Amino acid sequence: MKEVMAFIRTNKVNKTKEALANAGFPAFSCRPCLGRGKKSLDATVLNYIMEAGELPVSKVGEAFTETARLIPKRFFSLVVDDEQVDLAVKTIINVNQTGNPGDGKIFVIPIQETYKVRTGENLL
Template identity: 60%
Template sequence: MKEIMAFIRLNMVNPTKHALAKVGYPSFTCSKAVGRGKRPLAAEAIQVIMENAGSVPADEIGEHLSEGIRLVPRRSFSLIVDDEQVALAVKTIIQVNQTGTPGDGRLFVMPVAEGYNIRTGERQVKELDR
């Protein structure tokens, strides 16, 4: 089994939920997240941060810089699917969220070694024994 984790724009939560449910994945976790992508910082921002031991100074310059490197609100989707279902789930998430502009999001696929039902203690996934 695999975990698919996707970081998407706030306004894409409902379309993503509906698209996943439509193709057979109604179960997922969605949570608030903040972060930033790979867009480079301005050279002067990097210089000031380096001069302050890697942190943004607490003055007017720091306030200005924090706007340039602010963390952007996102939503994090996480779902667990069988190995054979990964391609469909990934394709669905990408189709719904892809606009072709920077900031569309990021998606990761990770192996799941084990899973347990907390209520019953039943083991649900054991990929490593396969």
């Protein structure tokens, strides 16, 4: 078994939940989180856009150039059989891929043991 962990944009949560359920993954956890990737917004590009009148000059614009700015994301976690990993990953990518920085990240890690709390039964 594997855990598929995905960090996605907040506006993609409902479509991701629906797509996972439709693909046969009705059980998962989802919670809000804050994070950032490696890429930061180029201040010169932002200044050009603001000077062109496409964005108002404000504290919001300044905040976009902070190097340590944390972005709201959603964290999905689901545990799947080894042979279901590709389907789970492809489902998440199909819904969330826009081709832009910030689309998210997916991590797949092995599950060594699983227990049912109610009975104490080892499920592996």
